[in-house]
Amino acid sequence: MIKKNIYVFLMILPCIFMLVGCDNYTKLMFKGDIDYIKIQIGERYKEITNPKDINNLISLIEESKLRKIKEKQNVIYYKIDIFIHTKTKYNKITVIKDIIFYNGNYYKSESNLGKQIEKIYLDMNYPELIDKNEAKKIRNKRINRRNLSLQKALEGYWIDSKGNSLYFKDGWLYQGKYEFRYHINSIDRNRNYIHISVFGVKSFFLKGKKLFDMHITIDDTKNNLKLEKDMVGRYRYNYNMIYIDDENYKLGTFEYKFFNH
Structure with missing residues (x-):
């Protein structure tokens, strides 16, 4: 099964991750000081540093309506990784189009969170950088298919x-x-x-x-x-x-x- 990964890696200062249930929905909540957020698609990534942009992205995640599902659904799409940085630790969320994976649990986004995050990535005016390790991994995958x-x-x-x-x-x-x-x-x-x-x-x-x-x-x-x-x-x-x-x-x-x- 494909792990259709729009990944959201969250590396957070003394940031506390909370799950809030309401009307059969689950909300992801963040508390603490966030230094910056890194959004990554494949080997390319941007680092979000402006406090207003950080708050907008966190609000988008926190306000998303998520329903807990028993297992990952077969979603065909590419992954996005998001790292939310703090000084002491990080949490990792995996988003696959409208499927979110966090801490061993899967959630389905009513608002297609992955698509919204991808739009933010494309629209934000930050330098696009290359993750050398991911670039090497993807290059090897491409080469292996040639034969x-x-x-x-x-x-x-x-x-x-x-x-x-x-x-x-x-x-x-x-x-x-x-x-x-x-x-x-x-x-x-x-x-x-x-x-x-x-x-x-x-x-x-x-x-x-x-x-x-x-x-x-x-x-x-x-x-x-x-x-x-x-x-x-x-x-x-x-x-x-x-x-x-x-x-x-x-x-x-x-x-x-x-x-x-």
């Missing part, structure tokens, strides 16, 4: 720029709450091309029926793909997608020149 066969490289988690996801595994295709069977018709290794047909599995009228074809081109790194979806009714859709590994690292990039061709 995969096309069939093996296809399997796993893919997202487009809007957060829509596909999951390929052992002849099964999962798209949101829907599941299908797929069959590989042909593979052209010279073009890094795969042609698959997708079939229904649930409904009496759709079970075993061909629903659409997918024409997939994967780049040489095996971390980016272009997908053309041909419906039986002759509608055609195109997607650019990047690979998310099972630790929720974003290995592809939409800025890659592969998508410009």
Whole structure:
């Protein structure tokens, strides 16, 4: 299962973490002096130092409506790490899109906390820095995928720029709450091309029926793909997608020149 990690690492001065339950919601509360907050996406991070920005981010976290859930849900997305720094200790929160992990417990955010934190990261005017250890880890992950066969490289988690996801595994295709069977018709290794047909599995009228074809081109790194979806009714859709590994690292990039061709 993918740990769809938008991580929120909280390193806090003499900061006390509290859980407050109200109307079946759980709130994360912080008390104490916070020096700065570090938000990290992959190997890139920003350090939030302005007191007003710190207060706004803490308020966002504290005011989020969270419901405790029994176990992590299968969310396909990349992780964000947030460190809230104090002088003596830190607490760690993991956010995976709308799933939050803290102290061995999972919570679901009613307001999609991860998406809001990502927007804050992009909008805030702080220098973007590189975590060398994370950069090395991600670089090795990307390199290791180069040697995969096309069939093996296809399997796993893919997202487009809007957060829509596909999951390929052992002849099964999962798209949101829907599941299908797929069959590989042909593979052209010279073009890094795969042609698959997708079939229904649930409904009496759709079970075993061909629903659409997918024409997939994967780049040489095996971390980016272009997908053309041909419906039986002759509608055609195109997607650019990047690979998310099972630790929720974003290995592809939409800025890659592969998508410009």
